[in-house]
Amino acid sequence: MSHYPEARFIKSANAPGQFLPDVGAEVAFAGRSNAGKSSAINVIVNRRQFARTSKTPGRTQLVNFFDLRDGHRLVDLPGYGFAKVADKIRRHWADLMADYFEMRQSLAGMFLIVDIRRQLTEFDRQMLNFADSVGLPVHVLLTKTDKLKRGQASQALLEVRRDLGEVATVQHFSALNRLGEDEARAKLEEFLALGTQE
Numbered sequence: 001m002s003h004y005p006e007a008r009f010i011k012s013a014n015a016p017g018q019f020l021p022d023v024g025a026e027v028a029f030a031g032r033s034n035a036g037k038s039s040a041i042n043v044i045v046n047r048r049q050f051a052r053t054s055k056t057p058g059r060t061q062l063v064n065f066f067d068l069r070d071g072h073r074l075v076d077l078p079g080y081g082f083a084k085v086a087d088k089i090r091r092h093w094a095d096l097m098a099d100y101f102e103m104r105q106s107l108a109g110m111f112l113i114v115d116i117r118r119q120l121t122e123f124d125r126q127m128l129n130f131a132d133s134v135g136l137p138v139h140v141l142l143t144k145t146d147k148l149k150r151g152q153a154s155q156a157l158l159e160v161r162r163d164l165g166e167v168a169t170v171q172h173f174s175a176l177n178r179l180g181e182d183e184a185r186a187k188l189e190e191f192l193a194l195g196t197q198e
C-alpha cells in the first residue's frame with residue numbers, strides 16, 4: 001500500500017522560471033551524486049521508479065517536483081560532486097541549485113542523503129552550513145546501511161551524529177531492505193507540518 005496514494009510526478013525544471021508555484025510546503029532531497037536520493041524517495045513513497053534511479057552517477061539532472069498530496073511536495077535534486085560532466089553543465093546545476101535554495105519560500109526542510117560508507121563530504125558540509133544559515137531544518141539519511149556489518153553501521157551512525165551535533169538529526173536507511181522507512185516518513189511529515197503552519 002502506498003502511504004501517499006495521491007503522489008505523482010509533476011515536472012522537471014531546468015531553470016527557475018520552470019519551478020512550481022512557491023506555495024504550500026516542500027522537502028528537498030539533496031546529496032552527493034549516486035548517494036541514493038531517488039531510491040530513498042521511492043521507498044518513502046513506496047513506488048518503484050517513481051523517482052528515476054540509476055547505477056550511473058548523474059541520473060537526476062533537473063529539479064524534479066513531485067506532489068505528495070495537495071499542497072505538500074517532494075523535490076528530487078541533481079547530485080553534487082559528480083566529476084564526469086562538463087564544467088559548463090556543472091556550473092548550470094550549481095546555479096540552478098543555488099537559485100532553488102535561495103528563492104524557495106515553501107522549502108520546509110532538507111533531507112541530506114549520505115552514503116554511510118563515505119560519511120560526510122565537503123559538499124555535504126556546505127549544504128549543512130547553508131541550511132543552518134537560513135534556518136532550514138535538516139535530516140540526514142545514512143543510506144546503503146545494508147552494505148555494512150551491524151557493528152560498523154552503528155559506529156558510523158555514532159560518528160556522524162557526533163559530527164553533526166545540533167545541526168541535523170540522522171538515522172540509518174536502506175533502500176534495499178527498507179530499513180528506516182517509517183522513521184524517515186515521520187520526519188518528512190514533521191517538516192511538512194512545520195512548513196504548513198507558517
Ligand SMILES: Nc1nc2c(ncn2[C@@H]2O[C@H](COP(=O)(O)OP(=O)(O)OP(=O)(O)O)[C@@H](O)[C@H]2O)c(=O)[nH]1
Pocket residue numbers: 031032033034035036037038039040052053054055056057058059060061077078079080113143144145146147173174175176177
Ligand atoms: N545496496 C544499496 N544500494 C542502493 C541504496 N540506495 C541506492 N542504491 C543504489 O545506488 C545507485 C544510485 O541510486 P540513486 O537513487 O539513483 O542515486 P541518486 O542520489 O538519486 O543519484 P543521482 O540522481 O545521480 O544524483 C543505484 O544503483 C541504486 O540502486 C541502498 O540503500 N542500498
Ligand SMILES: [Mg+2]
Pocket residue numbers: 037038039052053059060076077079
Ligand atoms: Mg537521482
